[in-house]
Amino acid sequence: MTTEETVSKPSNFIRDIIDEDLKSGKYTKIITRFPPEPNGYLHVGHAKSICLNYGIARDYNGEFHLRFDDTNPTKEEQEYIDSIKEDLKWLGCEWGEHEYYASNYFQQLYDWAVLMIEKGLAYVDDQTADEIRDTRGTLTEPGKNSPFRDRSIEENLDLFKRMKSGEFKNGEKVLRAKIDMASPNINMRDPVLYRILHEAHPRTGNAWCIYPMYDFTHGQSDAIEKITHSICTLEFQDHRPLYDWFIKVLPVPAEPHQYEFARLNLTYTVMSKRKLLRLVKDNKVNGWDDPRMPTISGMRRRGYPPEALHDFCERIGVAKANSTVDFSLLESSIRDNLNLHAPRFMGVIKPIKAVIENYPVGQHEYFDADNNPEDPNAGTRKVKFTREIYIDADDFMENPPKKYFRLSPGAEVRLKHAYYITCKEVIKDAQGNITELRCEYDPQSRGGSSPDGRRVKGTIQWVSAEDGVKAEIRLYDHLFTVENPDKVEDGKDFTDNINPDSLQVVTDAIVEPALAELEPGTTAQFIRLGYFCKDKDSKPDKPVFNRTISLKDGWAKTLAKS
RNA sequence: UGGGGUGUAGCCAAGUGGUAAGGCACCUGCCUUUGGAGCAGGCAUUCCGUAGGUUCGAAUCCUCCCACCCCAGCCA
Numbered sequence: 001m002t003t004e005e006t007v008s009k010p011s012n013f014i015r016d017i018i019d020e021d022l023k024s025g026k027y028t029k030i031i032t033r034f035p036p037e038p039n040g041y042l043h044v045g046h047a048k049s050i051c052l053n054y055g056i057a058r059d060y061n062g063e064f065h066l067r068f069d070d071t072n073p074t075k076e077e078q079e080y081i082d083s084i085k086e087d088l089k090w091l092g093c094e095w096g097e098h099e100y101y102a103s104n105y106f107q108q109l110y111d112w113a114v115l116m117i118e119k120g121l122a123y124v125d126d127q128t129a130d131e132i133r134d135t136r137g138t139l140t141e142p143g144k145n146s147p148f149r150d151r152s153i154e155e156n157l158d159l160f161k162r163m164k165s166g167e168f169k170n171g172e173k174v175l176r177a178k179i180d181m182a183s184p185n186i187n188m189r190d191p192v193l194y195r196i197l198h199e200a201h202p203r204t205g206n207a208w209c210i211y212p213m214y215d216f217t218h219g220q221s222d223a224i225e226k227i228t229h230s231i232c233t234l235e236f237q238d239h240r241p242l243y244d245w246f247i248k249v250l251p252v253p254a255e256p257h258q259y260e261f262a263r264l265n266l267t268y269t270v271m272s273k274r275k276l277l278r279l280v281k282d283n284k285v286n287g288w289d290d291p292r293m294p295t296i297s298g299m300r301r302r303g304y305p306p307e308a309l310h311d312f313c314e315r316i317g318v319a320k321a322n323s324t325v326d327f328s329l330l331e332s333s334i335r336d337n338l339n340l341h342a343p344r345f346m347g348v349i350k351p352i353k354a355v356i357e358n359y360p361v362g363q364h365e366y367f368d369a370d371n372n373p374e375d376p377n378a379g380t381r382k383v384k385f386t387r388e389i390y391i392d393a394d395d396f397m398e399n400p401p402k403k404y405f406r407l408s409p410g411a412e413v414r415l416k417h418a419y420y421i422t423c424k425e426v427i428k429d430a431q432g433n434i435t436e437l438r439c440e441y442d443p444q445s446r447g448g449s450s451p452d453g454r455r456v457k458g459t460i461q462w463v464s465a466e467d468g469v470k471a472e473i474r475l476y477d478h479l480f481t482v483e484n485p486d487k488v489e490d491g492k493d494f495t496d497n498i499n500p501d502s503l504q505v506v507t508d509a510i511v512e513p514a515l516a517e518l519e520p521g522t523t524a525q526f527i528r529l530g531y532f533c534k535d536k537d538s539k540p541d542k543p544v545f546n547r548t549i550s551l552k553d554g555w556a557k558t559l560a561k562s
Numbered sequence: 563u564g565g566g567g568u569g570u571a572g573c574c575a576a577g578u579g580g581u582a583a584g585g586c587a588c589c590u591g592c593c594u595u596u597g598g599a600g601c602a603g604g605c606a607u608u609c610c611g612u613a614g615g616u617u618c619g620a621a622u623c624c625u626c627c628c629a630c631c632c633c634a635g636c637c638a
Contacts, residue, residue: 011576012575012576035638036638037637037638039637039638069638071637071638072637072638074637075637075638125636128636129635129636132636133634133635133636136634137564137634138564138634139563139564139565139633139634140563140564140565141564141634142564143634170636171636173636174636183565184564184565184566185564185565185566185633186564186565186633186634187633189634192635192636194636195636196636197636211636213635213636213637213638214637214638215638217638218638234566234567234568234631234632235631235632235633235638236632236638237566237567237632237633238565238566238567238632238633239633240566241566260567262568262631267573273638315574315575315584315585315586316574316575316585317574317575317576317585318575319568319574319575319576320567320568321567321568321569321574321575321631322567322568322569322630322631322632323573323574323575324573324574325573325574325586326572326573326574326586326587328573328586328587329573329574329585329586329587330586331586332585332586332587333586335598335599339598339599340599344596373595373596373598373599374599374600403597405597406597414595415595416595416596417595418595447595448595449595456595457597458597459594459595459596459597460596461596525596525598527596527598528596528597528598529596530598551596551597551598551599552597552598552599553597553598554597554598555597556597557597558597
C-alpha cells in the first residue's frame with residue numbers, strides 16, 4: 001500500500017499562468033512585488049496580497065520587491081512607510097535589498113514624459129479640473145478633445161519644463177497622454193500623466209512640484225524592476241490597456257504583465273483604508289493598532305500569530321469572483337494555530353472565593369501542570385494550591401439546569417490539576433450576592449482522580465488566593481453588529497453599525513503569577529476561557545491581557561438549543 | 563442605451579469534455595483532568611445563475627437571457 005504524501009501547495013489561476021510562462025520559456029525567473037501606497041496602515045486584505053506575491057516569489061525561487069507607490073505627497077507620510085515595513089517583517093516577509101520607491105524613478109519617469117511629448121503622444125492641457133471632467137464624456141458618450149490637444153511639440157516641451165520648474169500654481173496645467181477621447185474605456189480618454197503639486201514629499205522633499213499619476217508610474221516602475229507578474233486587484237482591470245500602452249510606447253527595459261484578483265472582504269468589518277482612517281480619526285477605536293481593527297498591527301496586538309494569517313490566506317484562495325469571507329474562517333485559523341502553540345495557564349475573569357474547609361489553614365502544596373497538552377515538549381510548571389482559591393463565577397450555579405456539570409450546592413467538581421471538591425455552603429451578602437463558597441476536598445483525589453474511580457465530569461480552573469495576581473482583561477467582540485457594515489439605509493453610514501459592546505474591560509480578574517512574567521505580545525491560553533495576549537499597556541504589578549479569541553463553547557451551544 | 567469582469571452548498575473554493583475536491587459553518591456519535599482539542603460519520607436526490615444547442619457523454623464547448631461587481635479623481 002502506498003500513501004501519497006501530497007503537501008498541499010496553494011494553487012490558483014495566477015500560479016497556473018506562472019507555470020505556463022515558465023514552461024514556455026517566457027521567463028526563467030519570477031519577480032513579484034508588493035506595492036503599497038504609504039497613506040495608511042496595512043490590513044488583512046493587504047496580507048492576502050502579500051502572501052500571494054511573497055509566496056510566489058518564495059515558492060518559485062524568485063525575487064520579491066517591496067515598492068512604495070509614493071506618488072501623492074498630499075496623502076503620504078513617513079509614519080505609514082515605517083508601519084508598513086514593520087508589518088511586513090512581522091508577517092515574515094524578507095525583501096532584503098529590494099526596497100524600492102516609485103519616487104526613486106521620478107527622474108526617469110520625467111524623461112519618459114518628455115519623450116512622450118517628443119513623439120507627439122502627450123500634451124500640456126490648460127483646462128481646469130472641472131473642464132477636464134466635463135469634457136471626458138460619460139459611460140455611454142465619448143469625450144471631447146481639449147482645445148489644447150494640438151499644441152506644437154515645442155510648446156508642449158516648453159510648458160512641461162516650466163511646470164517642472166514651478167512656474168505654475170497647483171491645478172493650472174496638467175500633462176495628458178494623447179490617446180483617444182472616444183475610447184469606450186474611460187481610462188484611455190487622454191489620461192492625466194502629471195499634475196502640479198507644490199507639496200513636500202516624504203522622500204524627495206521639495207525636489208519636485210510635479211508628480212506622476214498612478215497609471216504613468218506603476219507599469220513603468222514594474223518594468224524598471226523587471227517585475228514579471230504585476231498582481232493587483234480587480235478594480236485595475238480597466239487600467240490594463242493603459243498599462244500595456246505605456247509599456248509598448250516607451251523604451252522600457254522589460255515587458256511586465258498585470259494580473260488581477262479579487263480583494264478580500266470579511267464579515268463584520270470594513271476593509272478600506274479610507275474607512276479605517278475615519279475610525280481612527282473619529283476616535284471610534286483607539287488607533288490603527290486597536291485590537292478590534294482588521295489592520296495587521298491591530299491583529300498583532302490582538303494576539304493573532306502571523307502563521308495563522310498565512311494559513312488563513314491560503315485557505316481563502318485566490319480567484320476573480322467578488323466574495324466576502326466568513327469571519328469564522330479567520331477565527332478557525334487563529335484557533336488551530338494557537339491550540340497547537342499557546343502555553344496554557346489558569347485565570348478567572350469573574351472571581352468568587354472558595355474556601356476548602358477541610359484543607360488545613362496555612363498549608364499549601366504545588367501541582368505539576370502541563371503547559372500544553374498538545375505539545376509534550378512544552379513541559380510543566382508548578383501551580384500553588386491553598387485553602388482559599390478563586391474560581392470563576394460562571395462555573396458555579398446555585399440552581400443549575402440539567403446536565404450542568406460544574407459546581408453547584410452538593411455537587412462535586414474537579415479542580416484542574418488538583419483535587420475534587422464539593423460545594424457545601426453558599427455565603428451571600430445582605431443584597432443576596434454570592435460572596436463566598438464553602439467547600440470540602442477529597443484528599444484521595446490528589447492529582448485529579450480518585451482510587452474508587454468515580455467519575456467527575458466537570459473540570460474547572462482556579463487560582464490560589466495567596467499568589468493569584470490581579471489583572472486587567474479586555475474582552476473584544478466584532479467592531480460591527482452586522483455582517484455587512486456598509487449596507488445601510490439612506491442617511492446612515494457604516495459607523496451607525498458600530499458595536500457599542502465591542503470592548504469590555506474587566507479590571508479585577510485574577511490570574512496565575514506566571515502570567516505576570518510573560519513578555520508583552522505573547523499569546524497564552526487561559527484554560528477553558530480562550531486565548532489572551534499580554535498587552536503593551538501592562539505594568540509589573542498590573543498585567544493587561546487582550547482576549548484574542550474565546551475557546552469554542554459547546555455548553556453555550558447546547559444551552560442555546562434547549 | 564458604453565467598456566471591463568464574475569456567477570459551483572449558508573461562506574470561501576477546486577474543477578479546463580468522462581460522470582461535482584477540500585476548508586469554514588452546521589448536524590450525529592465517540593472520546594476527554596480544558597463542555598477546548600481529537601476521532602468517526604453526515605452535509606450540491608445527474609437542477610454547477612437561467613433557457614436552449616453540440617456530443618455517446620457538458621459545470622466544462624456554442625447561443626440567448628438574467629443577476630451582481632468595477633469604471634466618468636489633477637486618488638491609488
